[in-house]
Amino acid sequence: MTQGVIEGGWEYVWAAYAVTWTALVGYTLYLWRQRRLADDELRATGEDERS
């Protein structure tokens, strides 16, 4: 083992990348859902205003 080089460790690298991707994609979905909720709410208040 060359002095001090940490053997392998690829599983940690994959774990870190997995965390990064899940966070980014997860937040994208969360924003997409929040967007829908906010638009529906606006439409709802718009309707009861007009009615």
Added chain:
Amino acid sequence: MSSGNTQLAIRVRDVSKRYGRRWALARLSVDIPQGSAVLLTGENGAGKTTLLRILGTAMRPTYGTIDLFGAPVGDDLERVRPRLSLMTHASYLYEDLSAHENLRMVQRLTASADRAAREAALERVGLTPHAHRPVRTYSAGMKRRLCLARMILRQPDLILLDEPFGQLDPRGVTLMEDVIREQHRAGRTLIIATHDVDRGLALCDLHLELSAGRQMRAPQPIAA
């Protein structure tokens, strides 16, 4: 001395106040001459309390401006606030302190320490026997009288009263009426919001009616 009596005590310009989605006040504009007593009426939620709180600088309007004592109210609150007194359902009292201590604290924080004036005010509102008991033990009516004593003590030029007759016993009501007449005679400007319209008409010389945050028409003079 201010330029005679036509100088306006209050000028309200296009004032609106929003609570979330509801407009408590919608573009209200009104002028109130110096020294007049204005009766403010309107159904619940018409915006009476909101208007009084804005005029009392307890609350900022969402839109629009107000002029008090001849100049617009912006950041110069220390010019305006010593000259006005706002009596709303919130008593501003410290429950653990006695009537005496509450008034002494108000005096100390407004750079006056006149003990005699304090006792006279308490005497005037009939709280002398209870002066040294904590306000916590007072009835709502007694707390109201203490607020009246505080107002007398501060000698404001503009007096804003929100439902002043509420919670008072008959003797308390006459006391309140006497103080209002006395302040009005002394040239102060008063605005009294009350549902007790007959009593209000007898005390005031202008009548402003609000409905749903709007002003029905300009203040109507009340036949003397």
Added chain:
Amino acid sequence: MNNAAENTAASMSVARTPSTTTERERPRLGLLRATFGIIAKDFLLEWRGRARINATIFFAVLTLLLFSFAVGPHHAILEQNAPGYLWLAIMLASVMSLGESQRVEAENAALEGLRLLALDPRAIYLGKSIVNMLFLMALALVLVPVSIALYGTTIRAGMGPLFSPLLLGTAAISAPGTLYAAIAVQARARDVLLPLLLFPILIPGLLAAVKATSLVLTGDPMGELVSWTMLLGAFNVVYWILCGLLFGRVIEE
């Protein structure tokens, strides 16, 4: 049509004596006297109610006790960590003292009353946070003998040098604490919100206070006390000024 209103008002008021007091010069308190007025008020209030100081002391002493139970009766560990427990107890108890200090103002909208007396918001802030600091200082002075008893801490350098870390530490808690308490008292879930807002930013203050206190107690071989005290001092300077400036915006309607 409106000028009719003005004429009648004008004609009616002629009969009245022209108001002489409108231009009366109204004396106003300077920043310092207003601050002392607020301090006097808070002390009087506390003297009457005494709820706040008792509850805080009781809670803090109980916390110290709980630490010893949690850690176990090992004198070495307890004594070594005593400054940490002391400051954690003060910080946790401070939430009660800060909350109570604002509850009193929220009741009957007393704070609005103070504002309408044309008091400078900075004076209200300075007054209330000085009182909070003094209460926490009193608490700390009670906790020191308790921690001596419980944890066997020995005060080599005497109480004197202990004074500065205690004072700077309690000042560091009450500077942002007073402002956050004013926010929390008007928000929902205020008992949750105050610690949630306050503790994260207090961490540098906590670190410095614990370090400074332990250096005073167990000796300062490397002479680090000065740098930790300086850090505490910087924390205080930043937050006493910043919170003083922002307090007006927090309490305005």
Added chain:
Amino acid sequence: MRRVLDFGLPAMAFGLLIIGGVVGLAIAPPERDMGDVYRIIYVHVPAALGALIAYTTTLVASLVYLFKSSWAADAIAESSAEVGVVLNGMLLITGSIWGRPTWGVWWTWDPRLTTAAIMFFAFVGYLALRRFVDAPEKRATWASVVAIIVYVDIPIVWFSVRWWNSLHQLQSSPNTIPDPMMKLALRLNAFALLFFFLWFTRQRYRIARTRQRVELMEPPALAPAMGGTP
């Protein structure tokens, strides 16, 4: 312009992330001491940059709101704070994953990581405040005040944690040889997360503005019922 941003930002974000990932994982050489484990920094450091940019945006927007009461500024402050917290969370988890093989512990009191953890909780407090206050004007003012107080704390936290921790461990950062491929990977990922920050903040900003339109309404037109004012 809107369409360019709506599709351009995500395209750049994901595209750069993929390219950066490929370069970082496959092309860049292993590091002299830490072997392949160091590749975690290609996601760890950019997340730190993104979080700091997000928090700085919140600070600026909060100052703008305090001085100009502009609702757009309040919406920006809220949006970039939330994105900042997400990036900050990623930063902490990847930092902890990196700590395990390198120092054998899941959590190292490394000054940067500790400061990031403190800032994470401080801004979670900021978001909690926004959730616990209903009146729009008060929420915006108080949030701006909290954002300023928290942001000012960052340098103080940094120094205190560095002194507090400097005795225990040397500050270990990968002494990467300035290999061009390593620098390229780091830069690609940094820009990727920057685009993610821009895109996320923009989307979250739109949501905040929509909610504002629900909560706030413009003053009603001068109703005819108004009395004759002079």
